[in-house]
Amino acid sequence: MQDIENIEITCPSDAFLKIIKGKCKTTIIVLIKKGRNRFSEMKRTLPTISERMIAKQLNELESDDIIIRKVIEAMPLRVEYYLTEYGESIYPIVRDMRRWGYKHLEKLNTLEL
Template identity: 90%
Template sequence: MQDIENVEISCPSDAFLKIIKGKCKSTIIVMIKKGRNRFSEMKKTLPTISERMIAKQLNELESDDIITRKVIEAMPLRVEYYLTDYGESIYPIVHDMRKWGYKHLEKLKTAGW
């Protein structure tokens, strides 16, 4: 987790945004919550994002204690991601944020943007 003294945060909303800011982090959180928690599944669902970017977002979410990584000792070896208890607490917020985003996109589409 980041050292709070080294992070410039002026308000609680900024602290929240600092965690979820990043290419499709909210989508990754939702996917993990819904059980699509393997890298290959994420890659298929997010075809416009490079593998490197997905890995970067996963590493940042793990570093911020939102997700945890579990290595499954099977043949072939596989890795699965899960929300931590802390990550579970952010999920309802991310879910509502995405619902609003879909409504906003529909509004823009209707307005001819």
């Protein structure tokens, strides 16, 4: 049995935020869900993000079991990303969070006028 003093107690919301925190991670999740699941498609959709940063976010999402990377044995070789079953469970939350974010940005823009 583990010693209770050595177990880090975390807030469930913080656990969620740790997964999705990162440059455009929520956008990457949405892109994959909508079928833009190849690196080149993501790069075209996110032109202000470096290839290195996109790769880093994909690696983190894969490590967290949100996405899976599949190599397609064709000529030329292709790599595609898919949401895991676990990743599918986070998608509705991400979608709703982004909807709220858009509404908030609209509100901020109307306040500035």
